[in-house]
Amino acid sequence: MSRGASPNRGCDRVPNEALAEALFALSEAEPPGDRRLALLRAGYAAFDTAGGARPAALADAPDWLRPLIEQLAACRGADAVAAAVGRLAGGRPLRPRATRSGFLARSAIAEILRRGPSELHPRRLRGACHWHTHDSDGKAALAAMARACAEKGHAWSLVSDHSRGLEVASGLDREGLRLQRGRIARWNRERGDEHRVFQGLEVEVLADGTLDVPHGERLEVSCVLAAVHSHFDPDRDQTDRLLRAVATPGVHVLAHPRGRHFHHRQGLRARWEKVFAACADHGVAVEINGFPRRQDLDADLARVAVAAGCDLMLGSAGCDLMLGSDAHAVPHLEFDAYAAAIAMAAEVPRQRVLNVRHADEFEAWLNDR
Ligand SMILES: [Zn+2]
Numbered sequence: 372m373s374r375g376a377s378p379n380r381g382c383d384r385v386p387n388e389a390l391a392e393a394l395f396a397l398s399e400a401e402p403p404g405d406r407r408l409a410l411l412r413a414g415y416a417a418f419d420t421a422g423g424a425r426p427a428a429l430a431d432a433p434d435w436l437r438p439l440i441e442q443l444a445a446c447r448g449a450d451a452v453a454a455a456v457g458r459l460a461g462g463r464p465l466r467p468r469a470t471r472s473g474f475l476a477r478s479a480i481a482e483i484l485r486r487g488p489s490e491l492h493p494r495r496l497r498g499a500c501h502w503h504t505h506d507s508d509g510k511a512a513l514a515a516m517a518r519a520c521a522e523k524g525h526a527w528s529l530v531s532d533h534s535r536g537l538e539v540a541s542g543l544d545r546e547g548l549r550l551q552r553g554r555i556a557r558w559n560r561e562r563g564d565e566h567r568v569f570q571g572l573e574v575e576v577l578a579d580g581t582l583d584v585p586h587g588e589r590l591e592v593s594c595v596l597a598a599v600h601s602h603f604d605p606d607r608d609q610t611d612r613l614l615r616a617v618a619t620p621g622v623h624v625l626a627h628p629r630g631r632h633f634h635h636r637q638g639l640r641a642r643w644e645k646v647f648a649a650c651a652d653h654g655v656a657v658e659i660n661g662f663p664r665r666q667d668l669d670a671d672l673a674r675v676a677v678a679a680g681c682d683l684m685l686g687s688a689g690c691d692l693m694l695g696s697d698a699h700a701v702p703h704l705e706f707d708a709y710a711a712a713i714a715m716a717a718e719v720p721r722q723r724v725l726n727v728r729h730a731d732e733f734e735a736w737l738n739d740r
């Protein structure tokens with residue numbers, strides 16, 4: 372992510388999110404085909420740029436789409452662009468999709484990082500958490516990912532490949548984990564002073580809240596991240612499922628708690644105060660997953676997690692938070708910037724964030740669970 376970039380400089384009058392949303396909404400008013408796809412692409416270009424939305428959306432737009440982008444970008448503010456979309460879509464009011472609400476455009480992330488406070492700036496994070504290797508569905512070897520984390524200036528990192536329960540991601544079985552542990556031990560012998568790698572495992576929370584990896588096997592890895600990747604049934608309140616998962620002995624982190632996915636899935640419905648209070652009770656950290664299409668937690672829920680279980684009378688301390696990139700390739704390691712920006716926007720106190728701790732402190736935290 373380019374850190375100095377400021378959105379909407381110069382002639383851009385419409386916030387990037389608003390221009391992207393307009394293009395997404397117009398794409399939905401089209402029947403499936405090339406026009407719909409072009410609008411969708413332009414929307415993503417506007418959403419994913421750290422600079423101005425207009426030039427990004429125009430960059431690969433076909434000729435027929437360019438005047439429309441210019442027209443939308445010339446609107447004065449988000450309300451005007453929404454009204455323009457309503458007119459263009461035949462007078463129907465623009466209904467923002469719930470699956471897109473609460474996501475920050477890359478330009479907004481850049482702006483938050485620019486404003487600070489700087490104590491959670493990605494450059495100041497000691498630990499790089501939640502990344503994958505080609506031991507499950509990542510695109511790079513462990514050593515390449517660890518090297519990239521070290522080069523970014525991190526003192527330690529937490530590899531978190533999938534357990535075998537997630538069939539689509541061809542996860543690690545016990546033997547695979549053992550082999551990976553050997554690679555980690557070799558790395559730590561050779562370069563551990565400069566950059567220490569911890570072994571995590573992203574295990575599946577099954578429909579009933581049990582985990583797909585038995586207790587004895589979980590004990591063999593340093594950090595267990597419990598995560599939901601299936602059974603998102605929007606009609607079901609999933610509080611009990613999550614409560615059971617975070618109460619399971621040996622769970623360290625509740626990863627991407629909602630399981631939402633930009634444009635596709637709103638994520639789990641649960642009584643989050645209750646889930647986070649249980650996390651605080653059991654000493655389970657809650658992740659802010661910075662993968663741009665996840666952003667899970669968002670800033671609103673991160674605030675709830677920080678306040679959860681905070682009972683001044685009893686002196687309980689609320690949840691710890693882990694900032695994760697969920698990187699599946701070296702360039703994705705930059706996504707910890709999204710997580711950091713969300714934490715900044717939620718005003719998460721620095722001492723609640725595991726990534727700012729020294730490797731020894733993080734290890735002590737792991738051993739304490
Ligand atoms: Zn996951």
Ligand SMILES: [Zn+2]
Pocket residue numbers: 501503531573697
């Ligand atoms: Zn993951």
